[in-house]
Amino acid sequence: VVVQFLQKKRNTKGHPLPPGPPPLPFVGNAIGIDTDRPWLTYSKWGTEYGEIVYSRLFSQDVVIINSERIARDLLDRRSHNYSTRPPELKDVLDFFSHDYSSTFLPYSDKWRLRYIPLKAVTSFRPIQMRHAHRLIINLLASSEVYGTHFYTFSTSIIMSIMYDYAIAPIDDTFLKLIQRSLEIDIKVFRPEVAAFLTEFPILKKLPAWLPGASFVRDAIVQRTLASTIVDMPFEHVKNNMASSKPAGTAAPSVVSNALNRMLVKTEDEGEAAVLEEGIKEASATGYAGSTTSTLCIFLLAMVLYPEVQARAQAEIDSIIGETLERLPDWDDRASLPYINAVILETLRWFPVAPLGVAHAAVNEDIYEGYYIPKGQSNIIISSYARFMSRNPDKYPNPSRFIPERHMSKVNPADISFVFGFGRRVCAGRHVADASLFAAIVNILAVFRVERAPGWNIGPDAEGVKWTGGLTT
Numbered sequence: 001v002v003v004q005f006l007q008k009k010r011n012t013k014g015h016p017l018p019p020g021p022p023p024l025p026f027v028g029n030a031i032g033i034d035t036d037r038p039w040l041t042y043s044k045w046g047t048e049y050g051e052i053v054y055s056r057l058f059s060q061d062v063v064i065i066n067s068e069r070i071a072r073d074l075l076d077r078r079s080h081n082y083s084t085r086p087p088e089l090k091d092v093l094d095f096f097s098h099d100y101s102s103t104f105l106p107y108s109d110k111w112r113l114r115y116i117p118l119k120a121v122t123s124f125r126p127i128q129m130r131h132a133h134r135l136i137i138n139l140l141a142s143s144e145v146y147g148t149h150f151y152t153f154s155t156s157i158i159m160s161i162m163y164d165y166a167i168a169p170i171d172d173t174f175l176k177l178i179q180r181s182l183e184i185d186i187k188v189f190r191p192e193v194a195a196f197l198t199e200f201p202i203l204k205k206l207p208a209w210l211p212g213a214s215f216v217r218d219a220i221v222q223r224t225l226a227s228t229i230v231d232m233p234f235e236h237v238k239n240n241m242a243s244s245k246p247a248g249t250a251a252p253s254v255v256s257n258a259l260n261r262m263l264v265k266t267e268d269e270g271e272a273a274v275l276e277e278g279i280k281e282a283s284a285t286g287y288a289g290s291t292t293s294t295l296c297i298f299l300l301a302m303v304l305y306p307e308v309q310a311r312a313q314a315e316i317d318s319i320i321g322e323t324l325e326r327l328p329d330w331d332d333r334a335s336l337p338y339i340n341a342v343i344l345e346t347l348r349w350f351p352v353a354p355l356g357v358a359h360a361a362v363n364e365d366i367y368e369g370y371y372i373p374k375g376q377s378n379i380i381i382s383s384y385a386r387f388m389s390r391n392p393d394k395y396p397n398p399s400r401f402i403p404e405r406h407m408s409k410v411n412p413a414d415i416s417f418v419f420g421f422g423r424r425v426c427a428g429r430h431v432a433d434a435s436l437f438a439a440i441v442n443i444l445a446v447f448r449v450e451r452a453p454g455w456n457i458g459p460d461a462e463g464v465k466w467t468g469g470l471t472t
């Protein structure tokens with residue numbers, strides 16, 4: 001009855017909303033969501049209600065896409081309508097001083113200026129391999145803090161590529177600032193938080209000392225961090241460019257290249273200032289935590305599937321020899337099909353951005369007879385769902401880690417959906433793929449990963465404690 005009431009009120013042009021769980025008055029479906037693992041709730045709804053599901057978080061519409069087929073139909077084929085972000089995310093961005101990040105900007109000229117897709121260029125490779133070797137050294141020194149080393153590895157690569165900025169091998173202060181900022185981002189930039197803060201704007205005015213107002217404290221911290229994170233590495237590049245002798249010989253980086261292109265493009269000071277601001281903000285968007293999380297998933301798989309690890313190591317040994325006279329390198333990649341399959345399976349097995357970043361519809365739409373609301377509507381892509389990463393037709397026995405499924409020459413299982421869809425597809429996917437190869441092939445060449453005594457996790461990873469958020 002409530003759903004029908006809502007439909008009538010908003011004029012759905014005679015079309016029903018997609019099916020979904022019955023909402024409660026006022027809160028909608030907010031109460032039923034597992035806050036630590038929201039992707040499990042969404043995929044359960046997918047199993048119950050189908051490939052496209054409608055739910056409501058307070059007054060906000062949430063359309064959950066549970067199948068790759070529908071994601072491609074809407075986000076790829078109708079990308080003119082589905083490439084923006086939900087407007088209420090803007091409130092959260094402003095509150096958490098994160099308005100520089102292109103990831104959450106609406107589809108606009110401002111976003112276009114800031115979207116720098118990092119191509120699969122070979123010039124990044126020596127940087128990635130160097131950092132992979134440093135990762136190995138760090139792991140040898142203190143393997144118990146592998147998460148910190150994965151994070152140092154992923155972020156140092158971005159810092160090198162973007163700014164030619166050298167991070168200290170361990171305990172780098174700047175890296176710690178980014179980590180703190182990322183921890184807050186991951187926690188707050190998701191539809192459930194946005195819906196809550198939009199519904200109760202008064203919450204943003206709570207005094208920071210109040211128990212339970214941790215998000216106000218986070219916002220204060222983030223305000224302090226944001227300017228350092230955006231300005232400091234950018235100034236580093238500009239200083240290097242200014243002090244390089246002869247002029248124009250500063251070490252290349254994505255930012256210095258963009259600034260050089262800008263200097264050629266315009267002599268107008270006003271236009272140059274706008275472009276420079278765009279470059280600065282775009283470069284600060286790249287500190288995604290997803291590579292770190294993916295490496296944690298890889299380690300989990302190696303512990304749970306020793307036979308996969310053994311086969312992967314045998315493949316590496318067959319190329320470089322068992323005596324470790326040399327470590328694997330880029331030229332070996334084409335001869336390591338099983339390693340490549342392990343990387344693909346790691347990305348598929350537990351997608352680390354299981355709900356991606358919410359899209360939104362610019363205009364209302366009708367799809368397969370269903371009404372899709374515009375504007376305040378979150379379009380969530382549930383990559384963990386039954387018809388995406390857990391599709392038993394495409395990936396038989398989907399909860400198991402089986403790299404072999406990616407080795408079929410006839411029908412290799414595509415996993416590109418883990419990087420999102422349409423015009424908002426992940427800008428760093430090629431860099432991520434290469435970083436994963438560099439880290440994974442070196443870890444497997446040097447270490448044997450084993451289950452610690454008393455560690456009791458099943459083959460489907462049941463018993464793992466996940467952390468919820470933008471990435472898990």
Ligand code: HEM
Nearest residue numbers: 103286288290291353356357419420421424426427428432
């Ligand atoms: C395994 C690693 C990674 C995964 C699984 C991943 C996944 C994703 C996903 C699902 C999205 C949302 C796409 C959409 O809205 O449809 C995204 C966006 C994005 N990713 Fe990644 N990502 C990874 C690594 C990276 C890295 C290393 C970088 C930076 C170099 C990066 C930069 C971005 C940016 C800038 C966006 C926002 C695009 C926009 O809307 O403007 N990602 N990523």
